[in-house]
Amino acid sequence: MLSNIPLNLEKVKKEDLDKEILRAGMIAELDAINLYEQMAAMTGNKNIKKVLLDITKEEKTHMGEFQTLLLSLDKEQKKELEEGKKEVDELIK
Numbered sequence: 001m002l003s004n005i006p007l008n009l010e011k012v013k014k015e016d017l018d019k020e021i022l023r024a025g026m027i028a029e030l031d032a033i034n035l036y037e038q039m040a041a042m043t044g045n046k047n048i049k050k051v052l053l054d055i056t057k058e059e060k061t062h063m064g065e066f067q068t069l070l071l072s073l074d075k076e077q078k079k080e081l082e083e084g085k086k087e088v089d090e091l092i093k
Contacts, residue, residue: 029063
């Protein structure tokens with residue numbers, strides 16, 4: 001199922017607009033990754049599977065691009081992402 005991105009931009013503060021745009025882009029990329037991986041798993045055609053998985057890799061790169069931009073704009077998000085990584089590292093050691 002594809003996400004429903006709420007885009008009532010009139011309610012977004014001007015200083016938060018770029019962050020919201022980047023988050024919407026991230027949501028779209030995650031949806032694309034999920035969709036293409038599911039379709040690749042369903043097809044029996046090796047060429048279609050190969051192309052879908054290649055496109056999936058590109059979408060993951062796009063996700064990284066959006067995330068990099070978001071983390072440069074949202075210092076709280078960057079801090080909390082680092083905190084999340086620490087928590088996982090501690091839990092799985």
